[in-house]
Amino acid sequence: MSKLIFLGSGNAFGHDGRRHSSYLIEFEDKGKHRLMMMDCGPSTLPALHKKGYSLGDLDLIYISHLHPDHMLGLALLVLDNKWISKLSNPIKLICPVGTQKFLRTICETIYSQDEAEVLPETYEFIETEPGSEYNLFSLHFQFLRAEHTANARMVAIKGAFSLGYSGDTSLVLESLNVLLTCKIVIHEASTFDLVIPNHTTIKDLLEVGINRPNSFFVSHVDSSVSSNTLSFQKNFQLAEDDMEIKF
């Protein structure tokens, strides 16, 4: 049995006090307890600590794309590693193409060169593109096309657990159909019906007939979504910060 913990369920703007979108998955892999984090915004490290975990507990981090609310927390983890965690092995970081270069520029700009040099001790960069696949531990990652910016892609993960994650994207049916083969799906729904380019609305998801009230979660939401739950709660569920699901 695996556990999904919602560290954050909000968008970049933190409506209703929601933290940036981030998810933690506890799972068993060949007899070992493992911990994977998906996306890491600036509010993610305190959320991780709130759950009783620290940097050294993470086996793997997945980053959906290079927008600050999904990845800027990685720079804070570098500082944590230099001064607090002092990892003996870097964390495997499955991320979009260009992440290593981008994160080095960020660290060199906001910290000193000393901190930037901790980057390879903090992360083992595994850069992947949409359309590719990757195996790690007993997990199989299938990266899918997203319609967004910042090198975004979706992912369907199968093996020790089965979970699909859209990251940020407008609705892409061909990719959504692959996510729907997973036991649990986390899909972004940035607004209820206001169309924002490269994002999904609740109306989009209702129109394509999503009907999985116990296994399809909408996240990365604003207050127009959280104030309209009655219109979709029979079809799918609103994610909340600190919510935990066994699957």
Ligand SMILES: [Zn+2]
């Ligand atoms: Zn984005």
